Amino acid sequence: MKTEPAALAAGVADEQDSRAEARANLRLMRSLLIGIFILAVTAAFYFGRAFFMPVILAFLLALTLTPIVRFLRKSGIPEVVSATMLVLFSIFAFASAGYLLSGPVIDLINNTSSIGQQLTERLAQFKRPLARMMDLAHQLEALTETSQEPGVQRVAVAPSGILSTAASNILDAGTSITIVFVLSLFLLASGTLFYEKIIQSFASLSQKKRALRVVYDVEREISHYLLTVAVINAGLGAVIGLGLWGLGMPNPLVWGAAAALLNFLPYVGALITILLVAVIALISFDSISYALLAPAFVILCDIVEGQFVTPMVVGRRLEINAVAIFIAIAFWSWLWGFVGALMAVPLLVVIKVFCDHFEGLSHVGNFLAAQHVTVVEEEANEQDSKAAA
Template sequence: MSTTPAAVPSEEASIVETASSDLAKLRRMVLGLFLIAACCALYFARDFFMPVVLAFLIALTLTPIVRFLRKRGVPSALSATLLVIAFATLFGLLAYMVSGPAITLVNDAPSIGRTLAERLRHVQRPLDRVNDIMHQFDMMTGQVSDPNVAEVTLAQPGVISRAAGSVLSGATSIGITLVLALFLLASGTMFYEKIVQSFGRMSDKKRALRVVYDVEREISRYLLTIALINAGLGVAIGTGLWIIGVPNAVVWGVMAALLNFLPYIGALTTMVVVAVISIVSFDSLGFALLAPAYVLLCNIIEGQFLTPLIVGRRLELNAVAIFIAVAFWSWLWGLVGALIAVPLLVVIKVFCDNFENLQSMGNFLAAQQTMDPAETAPEPAVSSAPHAGPAVLDVVTSAQP
């Protein structure tokens, strides 16, 4: 039986559809393998990647100031050097101011625990009963070791050696971060010139530069604004706690400013820690609850009024994405990863919003729908001569915001 001519295009279309489906599956598999490899690299090479990511975030945060000074005739290298020195000095002063009270708190931790247990004795009694029941259950299931059986343990490094190693590693990471941030800020338009040189047509150059500038402007403004808001929140909380009479108010102000980069979790952690210190420090339980109530009030004003008013609603993220990002980055890089999780999530969202193929991902990360699926990015109205046009530096300068 001969094959009809109409059946041939149908078979070819089926073959093309099957090949396209297989190619799409292969792409998804390659993407999955790439993500797994990237996670492994970020985890095992965190001593390298962590300073690099921190340097880029610092550079993006300080970029608006460098750009502002450059428009007024100050060279980028000079302004970047002064800003990095000021940032390092401020960081060093805060670390010096916090180190003494923090060491005292660590040394007094056993006495603080005993005092807290004594003040909350009536609340602890039900918990003690639950602990007794769990201990009996562990003994019945054999999860508690027999006290008569000797256990062999390997000797661990001493506290002093571990602390010295941590301080040396932290100082090295901070140094790499600051030096790399300085180079990024002082580079000026070098990266944009490289982007221009990567495209042939003038329209592609203009479009690429416009997208890059929009992304950089939004991210840098957001990071700088959030950093200033968190610093103001830390000053307000520290000052209020000092007026109330809470010991080491500077420590809790710095902690509030840093932990506020963690939405929900940071404010809750600050409130709980301040509540514990207040209960231990004051005899009256009612007066002790005044300090955590003040912290809660400051966080409500900041989170519900100030930040939405200053930053706007467009870069708000949904709570599910925030918690997933915080859990993922804290697993990768610990406390530092948890603190930079939300800024990195904002960076990803801004990138997705500026690329048509990734706008659905950006819409998923947003707290509310911020894009119309029918909308597409407008094409710049410029000439598309393939090999003619102004110099690279002129293109970069003309595309600057």
């Protein structure tokens, strides 16, 4: 009789162990499936970039213009009319910027060799400590060239099909741009149809309400962020362009547009703009001290924008961890090149806002948040946004 409780306890322990092992195996299987899914999505994005890149750009453009469409709808203008006006204005702005910037940019590209030579001559006084290293490099190169077998000739294969490749690239770019604007027009003109289709996929009324709340919260926060950041970057580019024009920099419109565009790449974009402006200023002005005023002005504008304007207007809640930003820029630039790098931070904000609205993904949103943003602050801000809604 005394062995029955012990046997019963042993059976319960074995059952608990088997359940724990089953749960561990289930978690492992889930992790493996998530990893396989991520790899599959990455491969699909890489090989299907001709399709996915313009589609995602269209969604980001539609989210950016959505607050304006809603404001005009409250004023009595239908979504179709406002969406058409905004898309046509975007096309006009894009075409005008391309036309105005094409000439100076092509001149800069054609004069790259002369710019490099002028910069080398200008910095010759700073190059003396490195003269020995340069001589050593030239000697090693000479030894490498003379070490080749006599009679062996170098064969240079000239690139073929340059015109056909350029025509193909132009055609692909034109197709992608057309998809972006046409799809964004349909997304903006559809109004709430897209949200209604999402809600109809749920059965119960509580699930419909929760899905509607999440969809509207995510859309509102992302659209507000994208539109605000786009306006801030445009203002930053205008200020930098006017300031460089006042300093006498050549092609100030190009550097203002470059600053506005590259500012979608936090840290990296500002550094690239500063280096480009510094190089052109050094070869454009006689005095080195005066030439340094141009990059110093760009640094001042970037500090004011990054430390005061953007945090005050956008808020701290949507700030992203710097490590996550660099990883995202590196990943998307490898995936889709320069366009992917520009889309990296907006997509990261989309992922963060989406994760903040689901308890199972809150740890991902917390990881993506900046270090000084705590979970308590995020929950408080989320409750305030729900109360305001």
